[in-house]
Amino acid sequence: MSQAVLDGVRDLLPTLRERADEAERLRVVPEASIKEIAETGFFKLLQPTRYGGLESSPIDFYEGVRLIAGACGSTGWVSSVVGVHPWQVALFADEAQQAVWGNDPNVRLSSSYAPTGKATLTEGGFRLSGKWSFSSGCDHCQWVLLGGLVFNEDGNVVDFRTFMIPRSDYQIIDVWHMVGLAGTGSNDIVVDDVFVPEAFTLSMGETGQCKGPGQAVNTSNLYKLPFHSVFTTTICTPIIGMAYGAYEEHVDMQQKRVRAAYLGEKASLDPFAAVRIARASSDIDAAWALAMNNIREEMALVEKGEEIPLGLRLKVRRDQVLGTQRAIDAIDALFEASGGRALANGTYLQRAWRDAHAGRVHAANDPERALQMYGAHEFGHKVDPGMY
Known part of the structure; x- marks a missing residue:
């Protein structure tokens, strides 16, 4: 079933690429694109089978994201962050899952996890107020997941x-x-001061231990992965996908390019150009291979009923932030070597360059914190709780 979804995504790529300019002009992914992506089953990949989902391997989900982002960075980003939310909803109490999907299994959710809101304890739940930024794809969603600090x-x-x-x-x-x-x-x-029942909340302390009340009804190993492994990989994958798209366009452009300043030399005959694409392709492939291998390693442990060690969870974060950096470095190198035509509106390269750097500033892609935690753990120091 997952293969059919990915085949459907591949069939959509030319159309998604054609709509990239429209997405920028509208400042949202076109509704037609969301509808067509949904029709492939993509948004069901991580959704529980109890509610019409596919409970697929996270690798299949990330592959779909990578493909979409290689056609349009904004569409890939929205597909990734909206598409991962069914995984978290599966960890909520079944009462909450029923509220979301009970009448319509096609319901989607956006999010904003930074705890900029304030919640106060009250009988049966919480009162929540606040403003949250950067809720990607929210116009296409019927629910939202929001981070908030709870005060007594x-x-x-x-x-x-x-x-x-x-x-x-x-x-x-x-x-x-x-x-x-x-x-x-x-x-x-x-x-503005909304009551949220207890069942419609999830403690980050609990998810940090790979736990959630929804595991009582959603028993798949998929829902036993670490929250931060799943979600930070969700943030780096579109950027790696952008790098693959930028590489493809760069190679195509260079095969057609004639360099007037070098007496009409074909760019593809430049030995330095060949070296550049070799280096860029290696960086992109390394970013992807390490990220996916780490998720596979976590899944293998879960499937054997073993606990995922902190060292591996930190390794996921290490390779996620460095994978983002490798992808952006590759895009930078390709963009710089593509000539003036890459600057034209409508080219994938200039858009990928802008989109990748925009994605880089997401908190999940902050390299120093993730790398410091990994190094401190390797030295045997106690690592404070964080995004691992």
Whole structure:
């Protein structure tokens, strides 16, 4: 079934690429693209079978993201972050899953996890208020997942939770005017004193231990992976996909390019050009191979019923942030070597260059924190809880 989804995605790629300019102009992924991607089954890949999903391998999901991002960076980014949310919803209490998918298994969710909102304990749940930024794809979704700090009556922080809110309980504020990932519609979400039942929340402390109440009904090994492994790979994969798309266009452009400044020499005959694409392709392949190998290694441990060691979880983060950097370095090298025609509106290369650098500033791609945690752990030091 997953192969059929990926085949459907591949068939869509020329159309998604043609709509890339439209996505930037609209500042959101065109509704037609979301509809066609949904029809392939892509958004069901990580959704529980109990609610019409496929419970596929995360590798298949990431492969689909990589392909889409290679056609349009904004569409790949939105597909990735919206497509991963069914995985987290599967960890919520079944009451919450039923509310989301019970009447319509095609319902989608956006998110904004930074704990910029404030929740206070109340009988049966929480009162939530705040404003969240960068909720990619929110215009195409009917629910949102929001991060928030929980305060007790004394004003002390007692938890960090994800809150699941229906569309009727939040506002979308159109603020997305950006130079990169311009078509993602990553607008603000505003919530004003909304009651959220306990069952519609998930403690990040619990997910950090690879646990969630939804595991009682969704028993697949898919839902036993570490939250931060799944979600940070979701952020780096579109950027690696952009690098593959940039590489493909660069090679095609150089095969057609004649360099007037070098007496009409064909660019493809330049030995230095050949070296550049060899280096770039190796960096891109390394980024992808390491990221996918780490996820496979985690899945193998889960399938054997073994705990995923902290060292491996930190390795996922190490290779995720460095994979992002490798992909961007490759895009930079290809863009710089492509000549003036790569600057033209409508080329994939200039858009990939902007989109990849925009994706780089996401908190999940902050390299120093992830690399420091990995190195400290290797030296035998205690690693403070973080995004691992």
